[in-house]
Amino acid sequence: MKIVIPGGSGQVGTVLARAFHQRGHGVVVLSRLPAVQPWRVVPWDGSTAGPWQDEFDGCDVVINLAGRSVNCRYTPSNRDQILQSRVRSTRAVGEAIAQVNRPARVWLQASTATIYAHRYDQPNDERSGILGGCEPNAPASWRFSIDVARGWERAFEEAVTRRTRKIALRSAMTMSPDPGGIFDTLHFLARCGLGGSAGDGRQFISWIHYEDFVAALGWLIERDDIEGPVNLASPCPLPNAEFMEVLRKACGVRLGLPASAWMLEIGAFFMRTETELILKSRRVVPGRLLEQGFRFAYPDWRTAAEDLCRQWKSSRSPLDRLGRKLACQP
Secondary structure (H helix, E strand, O other): OEEEEEOOOOHHHHHHHHHHHHOOOEEEEEEOOOOOOOOEEEEOOOOOOOHHHHHHOOOOEEEEOOOOOOOOOOOHHHHHHHHHHHHHHHHHHHHHHHHOOOOOOEEEEEOOHHHEOOOOOOOEOOOOOOEOOOOOOOOHHHHHHHHHHHHHHHHHHHOOOOOOEEEEEEEOEEEOOOOOOHHHHHHHHHHOOOOOOEOOOOOEEOEEEHHHHHHHHHHHHHOOOOOEEEEEOOOOOEEHHHHHHHHHHHHOOOOOOOEOHHHHHHHHHHHOOOOHHHHOOOOEOOHHHHHOOOOOOOOOHHHHHHHHHHHHHHHOOHHHHHHHHHHHOO
């Protein structure tokens, strides 16, 4: 297959490109900052027409991951970039698919599990899940993420691609041992003794092992009967306190210092990010995947964390591990 991945130069895109490339598929990544990779990388600006559109004619699959990182302070400028980078790139991809003579048979469009409500009581699946934005127990500032997610999916739904099946990927945090990813950060905190609960520790963390993420996308590509929103998350989300405890055990660390909400606010300010990424309860389950028979290799966090820790250790040189160890020391 020929697979085109707009916005595929980030961590998740690299995981996908590497996996599909290793399986012998032709991979083309569209990137604002092209870099040398084992697969082809083509420049684009994420919004306007250009030579990059030629890659869509005759391709089999489009996986659009484009969008500015949300790991930043929500200043007016950053808010605008976060929203517009998603909406404009989605529209550009939709227009490219609609205009070529031989369009892709399936378009997988990145969305986010953050679209669901902040809640502790029941899990959110695609059928009965509650979309966020009106929760009485959530800060008003969290509404921005919901507006972005809704706008993102609205742009996707409005794209007219009559010969191309469309799936919105409501993804939870993808855990991989790659440097700079969310697992790498959490692993570092746990090893430094800072892997305690965040806030009251009750908020649910939804996650997915990267191998299950890749396998689910491959499965969705082959299933011609599935379209619309699909939750990409492990079937076993768990509260933050339990999540971090399991991670500490997998790392071989006994204790982790907790961080209260006010401590997180101070830390987020200096790290130029937002506490919503840590404190929002994302209790999301993959209803459609399970109903249709997809089988997870890593359905529970203990098994996944142990595997990721093994992979993290084997992928680092002794010098890298020593540097991390020294960084944890006062």
